[in-house]
Amino acid sequence: MSQPVPPPNVPPSTPGFPPAAGQPVPPYDAAPPPGYAAPPPYGYGYPPPPPLPGPPPELVAAPGKRFLAKLVDGLLTAVLIVAVLAPTAAYLDTGPEGPGAVLGGLLIALTLLFGIFLYDPILTATGGTVGKRLLGLRVARLETGQPVGFGTALGRHLMATLINYLTCVPLAYLWVTWDKPHRQGLHDKIVRTVVVRTR
Template identity: 30%
Template sequence: MFDSISSGGGLGRFQAASGTRPGSPAGLMPRCAATAVDLVIAVAVILVPLVGLDRILTAAGVADGDARVVWRATAALWVAAFLLLYSPLSVSRWGATPGKRALRLEVVRFATGDRIGYGSAVARHLTNLVVTGIPALCVANVSSINLNTDRRGMHDRASGSAVIHRR
């Protein structure tokens, strides 16, 4: 799909960066909406079990200091597991997170249009977390997605991926 790259740096097969034709690059707004859906899922998946653990520790009568240590350790492991599994596993296995699937978006390898592997998906996700956490990089990333014809952010370029409308 992305086998020909024009000399201008855009995707060779697409005249316009906007639009929702299958295979065309996804713009900023659908990507933001997909992220919003994924954030709602993340809050539910992370908080519900941790609130349940808090209730269990309280009901079991565990001392406050011990309960805090257990809860914090569990929370750290749970969040780390979620960060390393949710997006990377979804993208490498199904081509998209549930939020992207809901908005009919797909993450593909820029050069070939194939799915990206787990390692590339982890690199993409962790790069996105770093870029999003640093305001100047976040602005540059949004500008990159919004202004370039290939609609690729820093995290896409770092992992060799692109987000497209599903075929």
């Protein structure tokens, strides 16, 4: 039996390279040539990127709920500060001397310190602020979903305060309206936290 003769003026294809003009083109799902392993599922290119860390999209807190929780916490701390400062300031206006004046000033300082700097970190580290608990939200670590400790909660709060102070707008909080995929604020990105739903 005679061997098939290739068409005239058509050079034979070289193994490992595309077929020369006029040669049949193998389909993409054809078996690999001898000496080559089957291609991996993603082909011979780069492997797919690993999945991003973080919660599934359905657990990420909606921006509206986050803003409402922040509003509740802001009103609560304002009421707390006024409830302590108003009578204390009235007492100091009467002109007390000695220990009374010192205790009054110390009470004002501690109230402001707690209301401005410690309310959010302490309650976040112990499960969530009043506003977040009411709205069914909590702050979690981005990679593991575990609760955050006081150090992380304090750093998160201080970063938000600093960013908002430097930009003169609540940019740290507004960032959640366009951030993808985890709706993080700038302060969340810095300390690698995310706000998720609890119910």
